[in-house]
Amino acid sequence: AQSVTQLDSHVSVSEGTPVLLRCNYSxxxxxxxxxxxxxxxxxxxxxxxxxxxxxxxxxxxxxxxxFKKSETSFHLTKPSAHMSDAAEYFCVxxxxxxxxxxxxxxxxxx
Amino acid sequence: GAGVSQSPSNKVTEKGKDVELRCDPISGHTALxxxxxxxxxxxxxxxxxxxNSAPDKSGLPSDRFxxxxxxxxxxxxxxxxxxxxxxxxxxxxxxxxxGQRIPYxxxxxxxxxxxxx
Numbered sequence: 538a539q540s541v542t543q544l545d546s547h548v549s550v551s552e553g554t555p556v557l558l559r560c561n562y563s564x565x566x567x568x569x570x571x572x573x574x575x576x577x578x579x580x581x582x583x584x585x586x587x588x589x590x591x592x593x594x595x596x597x598x599x600x601x602x603x604f605k606k607s608e609t610s611f612h613l614t615k616p617s618a619h620m621s622d623a624a625e626y627f628c629v630x631x632x633x634x635x636x637x638x639x640x641x642x643x644x645x646x647x
Numbered sequence: 648g649a650g651v652s653q654s655p656s657n658k659v660t661e662k663g664k665d666v667e668l669r670c671d672p673i674s675g676h677t678a679l680x681x682x683x684x685x686x687x688x689x690x691x692x693x694x695x696x697x698x699n700s701a702p703d704k705s706g707l708p709s710d711r712f713x714x715x716x717x718x719x720x721x722x723x724x725x726x727x728x729x730x731x732x733x734x735x736x737x738x739x740x741x742x743x744x745x746g747q748r749i750p751y752x753x754x755x756x757x758x759x760x761x762x763x764x
Contacts, residue, residue: 583753635680636692637690639689
């Protein structure tokens with residue numbers, strides 16, 4: 538069965554600095570991988586997805602993620618954080634169904 | 648088009664009562680998921696429906712929890728004899744299911760906030 542581990546429960550960055558949210562997965566097959574974002578008191582929104590096409594995936598709001606099979610990782614990055622990026626981020630791995638990581642809370646300091 | 652809808656948006660119930668939560672998926676989505684999100688925590692998978700296949704109930708925390716889905720439409724999650732630890736936001740999501748049973752991204756409903764007093 539598939540599983541996903543988000544390596545940091547909380548990440549804090551200053552506005553304008555890079556963001557790195559780490560995700561490692563375990564899967565028996567070639568998985569699909571997703572990142573979702575959840576802003577306070579709002580629903581979950583898809584940021585980006587990997588489905589065995591290009592290993593570098595670009596998403597909304599300047600985020601991107603790179604699928605590295607050798608490292609079983611799918612880390613989420615953004616070159617320059619914005620205050621509006623403060624939210625909870627979930628990495629998701631999917632074989633038949635979808636399993637969410639525990640989440641990483643991103644704080645952006647002015 | 649219309650997204651995933653859930654009702655009620657908020658539910659307050661007394662300990663020991665039964666509750667029923669409803670999810671209307673996006674039309675045409677064959678896969679439907681239920682999750683639980685406790686305050687400040689991640690999503691906990693509960694159950695998954697795909698077409699007419701037997702549902703994956705591996706995430707249901709106890710036999711007080713059950714869910715049904717009629718065809719590829721509405722789903723209901725029922726919690727019997729509610730306990731205070733059942734207090735959480737219950738999220739429903741739906742998705743297409745592509746070839747080789749590869750799921751596309753999930754679209755989430757707004758959730759039902761359940762409070763058990």
